[in-house]
Amino acid sequence: MEEKVVTSKGGVLAWSMKKKILVFGSAAIVALGLGLGLGLGLGLKHHDNDGDAGQDDTGSSDGGGNHNRSTTDANTTVTWQPAVGIKWQIKLLDPLNDTSIDAPVYDIDLFDNPKSTISELQSLGRKVICYFSAGTYEDWRDDADEFKKSDLGSNLGEWPGEKWVNTNSTTVRKIMKERLDLAVTKGCDGVDPDNIDAYDNKNGLGLTEVDAINYVNWLASEAHDRGLSVGLKNGGDIIDSVIDNMQWSVNEQCAEEEECDTYSAFIDAKKPVFHIEYPKGDDTNNNKNVTTKEKKAACNADGSDDFSTVIKNMDLDNWVQYC
Ligand SMILES: *[C@@H]1O[C@H](CO)[C@@H](O)[C@H](O)[C@H]1NC(C)=O
Ligand SMILES: *[C@@H]1O[C@H](CO)[C@@H](O)[C@H](O)[C@H]1NC(C)=O
Ligand SMILES: *[C@@H]1O[C@H](CO)[C@@H](O)[C@H](O)[C@H]1NC(C)=O
Ligand SMILES: *[C@@H]1O[C@H](CO)[C@@H](O)[C@H](O)[C@H]1NC(C)=O
Ligand SMILES: *[C@@H]1O[C@H](CO)[C@@H](O)[C@H](O)[C@H]1NC(C)=O
Numbered sequence: 001m002e003e004k005v006v007t008s009k010g011g012v013l014a015w016s017m018k019k020k021i022l023v024f025g026s027a028a029i030v031a032l033g034l035g036l037g038l039g040l041g042l043g044l045k046h047h048d049n050d051g052d053a054g055q056d057d058t059g060s061s062d063g064g065g066n067h068n069r070s071t072t073d074a075n076t077t078v079t080w081q082p083a084v085g086i087k088w089q090i091k092l093l094d095p096l097n098d099t100s101i102d103a104p105v106y107d108i109d110l111f112d113n114p115k116s117t118i119s120e121l122q123s124l125g126r127k128v129i130c131y132f133s134a135g136t137y138e139d140w141r142d143d144a145d146e147f148k149k150s151d152l153g154s155n156l157g158e159w160p161g162e163k164w165v166n167t168n169s170t171t172v173r174k175i176m177k178e179r180l181d182l183a184v185t186k187g188c189d190g191v192d193p194d195n196i197d198a199y200d201n202k203n204g205l206g207l208t209e210v211d212a213i214n215y216v217n218w219l220a221s222e223a224h225d226r227g228l229s230v231g232l233k234n235g236g237d238i239i240d241s242v243i244d245n246m247q248w249s250v251n252e253q254c255a256e257e258e259e260c261d262t263y264s265a266f267i268d269a270k271k272p273v274f275h276i277e278y279p280k281g282d283d284t285n286n287n288k289n290v291t292t293k294e295k296k297a298a299c300n301a302d303g304s305d306d307f308s309t310v311i312k313n314m315d316l317d318n319w320v321q322y323c
Pocket of ligand 5: 289320321322323
């Protein structure tokens with residue numbers, strides 16, 4: 001796999017745009033929430049108390065085990081298994097404010113969206129996947145203070161305020177369990193844990209593929225224990241070792257990077273691939289459809305048969321084009 005950090009239009013840079021915007025977006029929301037009005041500058045480091053589940057999960061194993069597990073986890077109760085080819089929408093920029101896209105699956109930010117948005121989508125017959133970063137520290141999140149300095153690794157390239165975390169750490173796993181509890185509190189049907197592929201990046205912690213396999217399978221087990229479905233975000237190298245525990249794949253830019261056939265393993269396993277392409281590149285976010293040629297490249301890539309493809313702006317706003 002190529003080193004994503006250096007890919008000019010690759011996944012990492014792609015997300016950086018979104019993250020930058022999220023930093024400022026969240027700051028604005030927090031400031032509003034606290035009624036700070038003029039205190040925008042201070043808002044950045046403040047955290048609201050939105051949906052703090054505040055529970056400590058006991059009885060689940062932590063860290064440790066270095067298993068390359070390819071079998072199904074102990075709790076095989078999967079409440080929701082979406083079908084191959086199902087239509088979806090992903091909107092991570094700001095809280096969702098447009099539910100008009102007629103798609104049975106929405107992927108939205110866990111922290112930024114209130115329970116009422118999730119309930120509203122569900123009342124329209126939709127399932128909701130809640131996005132959070134499972135493999136990085138983001139200094140603007142509500143629970144950022146809970147991370148230990150010693151668990152933080154390298155900065156993520158151009159992403160301000162974001163660092164890789166030691167996914168072996170009991171503290172990190174406790175935070176992630178609390179995030180899963182928050183997903184339950186908010187009524188999410190599933191979760192989209194991002195940034196599990198530290199092994200593919202300069203993480204500064206020595207995290208390997210085997211560590212990622214162990215972590216992703218642990219996340220799956222914790223999600224399933226809570227009645228949440230879960231998918232693998234990117235992470236093409238570890239598919240074989242986690243796919244049994246995943247209900248879907250979320251992939252960015254496999255058409256652009258010519259690796260959709262890697263992710264077609266999910267289709268073979270009767271699990272959807274939620275696939276995003278960004279033909280407009282890093283800097284153009286508008287409401288215009290892409291060219292016929294760009295659409296073809298995004299929609300007809302080798303190995304992408306039956307993928308649930310969306311063409312999106314890099315900032316992951318409301319705008320979407322389907323194949
Ligand atoms: C949703 O919010 C965006 C800003 O994030 C704004 O540009 C857009 O007009 C809003 N859409 C609706 C339907 O309110
Ligand atoms: C994580 O824990 C496993 C099992 O103890 C160990 O083999 C691995 O080296 C650890 N990884 C890191 C980055 O500390
Ligand atoms: C498995 O998950 C279900 C659904 O959340 C839960 O009710 C059950 O207690 C779990 N079983 C075990 C053994 O953890
Ligand atoms: C883990 O095990 C699976 C299945 O045996 C194998 O295909 C995969 O290459 C292994 N991964 C690692 C990182 O060892
Ligand atoms: C843009 O593409 C969508 C399909 O996602 C289509 O329904 C719509 O008509 C197109 N709009 C224009 C202006 O061509």
